[in-house]
Amino acid sequence: MRRTHTTDLTHAVPGETVRLQGWVHRRRELAALTFLVVRDRTGLAQVVVREDDPAWGAVPPEETPVEVVGTATTSARAPGGVEVTAASVTALGEPAATPVVELWRPTLDAALPTLLDHAATTWRHPRQRARWEVAAASLHGFRATLDASGFTEVHSPKLVESATESGASVFEVDYFGRPAFLAQSPQLYKQVLVGVFERVYEVGPVFRAEPHDTVRHLAQYVSLDVELGFVESHREVVACLRDVVAGMVAAVHERAAAAVERLEVDVPVVPEEVPVLHFRDALRLVGAPDDEPDLAPAHERALGAWARETHGSDFLVVEGYPTASRAFYSHPDPEDPRWSRSFDLLFRGVELVSGAQRLHRHADYVRVLAERGYPAEPFASYVEAFRHGIPPHGGFAIGLERWVSRLVGAANVREVTLFPRDLHRLAP
Template sequence: MTTPPITDQPKLARTLTRDLGQFEGQTVKLQGFVHARRDLGGVQFVVLRDKSGVAQCVGSGLHLPLPESSVEITGTVKAHPKAPGGFEVQIGELRVLSAATQAAPVEIPKMEWNVNPETMLDYRYVSVRGLRERAALRVQGEIVQTFHTYLRAQGFTEISTPKIVSAGAEGGANLFKLDYFGEQAYLAQSPQLYKQIMVGVFERVYEVAPVYRAEEHATSRHLNEYLSLDVEMGFIEDEEDVMELENGLMAAIMAHLKEACAAEFELLGASIPAVPARIPRITLMEARQLVTEKFGHHVGGKDLDPEAERLLCQHYAETEGSDFVFVTKYPRAARPFYTHADHNPDGSLNPDFTRGFDLLFRGIEITSGGQRIHDHAMLMDSIRAYKMNPEAMVGYSEVFKYGMPPHGGFAIGAERLTAKLLGISNVRYARAFPRDRHRLTP
């Protein structure tokens, strides 16, 4: 008795739209969403969108489902100079995997030029599928990936800290309150206190996690929930060690984006900046003086206002070709209680200024950091000077009785960095589902 021959054809594997050029003249199977459709009578066009891009598909006698339907198209790849990527698929079979039951609330291919931005956010559950929208999120994903890989290569350990806390890391009133089984609690505005404690464990630590700020801002640069990329490192000399680490991190991020996200930057018409071997530094007082003398802009308050940040970045772009600048030596009133005081030339402490810094990029602050206080007596003096309750800080302050090394760190707002890199005018569009003072859904 002989075994009958196997006649089943091998299963056709899925091809991504970006790879069509490898299969010219061959039969492929595409799976994705109906991005757009046209019926010209005898000829029908479907633009199929998958995770890698879009492809033009051409057929006849087809029943075209509504846009955003999930479909599978089998057909032959042909070169076509006007098709995306230079190739199209001549449809042999179109199979609907999951039909859209009604028209999408926004026309995804046309969102850029005729959709109100607030409408895009109202219908974010579907508008986020847009090519430009997902390009921004992919770039952000690659930023986060490089943050992980670079820091691990530098000997850092990833940590995870509580997001329900009994006190704010930075004091103030910008805390979301919670009822924690009858006790007052808050959503964490920063992992700062915990990452300092963990320096006593791993010496070099980082975290990628959301943080929460109950600030009633309604600006293009603020979110009430954002993704914070936090770093803390022990056994430093001063804040220069921290700035050097961030300089290298930024260089690694930009190098990776050039390799991984060239298509996304091209789609969004954005450029990837060069990172100087040593990012320029300027003290806050010198920065204020510079923007006043060069641009006639007078800065009030204890920090740089948004216009001063823009002008300072303009200066360094014009004079040194750098999109980045560190602003250093912030006054004590402009920094949190845990920031280390600066030193005078004779080595004594200068209580009026700190070893805190900001990193500005293309006109906006993307990082705040500095050296932290590691001496217990100095820390307790600072807590009292900031009119904070020492008893409420015991869970944090006690560790400084046990030999905490000199340490410092910084935090990067992932959405703000993404927005500035890609020229996105509002930071809300650099987060999949943003939370601002007016938006709790979707």
């Protein structure tokens, strides 16, 4: 007999025999009646067991995987209007241990460490699982947008010879007896692969040995990296980012509609043209001194409010951050090299994505590294790559967990990470 998913039970013909598979989500044993709620990947179904039914007294504890065979029966109190009666219930494994939190309650009422320590079971809660469904849909939208725009998916090494992003926060690996490092980003690789494919993206883990214990830092996160060549300036990179975010939002609507509804996500509308503000003007707008090197979180919040009020937009691009305060590979503004062709995308007043046009001339790399007083050796292979004809290019990186946490309103990025890694956490 074919399996019926719980959400398809509503289409069953009353009287029809159906076969469900899933977990005992809730077992409620009354004197003459046992209510069983079965959870599968699509949703929940109600099974009513009465004294003469084969399942009477045989419903295993919550979280046990089961198969239920019974009769589809119209019922006003059942989700979807159909419940299962006269059922037999077969356990598909041992009786499950009692979970540390009651997964059948509408909300997961537990402290974050408890949730994380028991992630393998707490992710089963429908509200928790919905968060990852938003993540998975976002990944789909990211790729679909880029696949449709001539991008090539790439995979770069995670074990590298030297740290090029920022020396302090890097994990060291024993690589066959010599030191190696975990890649903090695919930055160099995506840049040189522009020389091969013109437009590339990578979805993969990046590693930061962050000694900070904050709500937004992880030791490993999923980075959605994009790089495209033959650009005139960072503005084409901004346009690409706009389309990518719009594609992610569209995929969340299309592929995670139930999750959006369950979590009451206020999914943003991505305007055709995201408003752009120069860093200089952004400082003035928030009343900050002209020589601030960066925007403070309070500034970003004020700018977010301004974008909403003035442009009706949840998104705002701030461009032209001071060259000195951005990564060495950022391209200066040719008209005034104190400012860079870099940008941040703010989402509801919080930084979501950083990007830029990059330097593409070998001589510029040599010059900027000398100016910044960086040691030559760790950057040698990085710099060498630019001898071989890399066109003007730029790109950006979206942190998956940051995006999802902002979207679903999670206070801590760990709440949307399947098995987070941080200063204190290496398991599960």
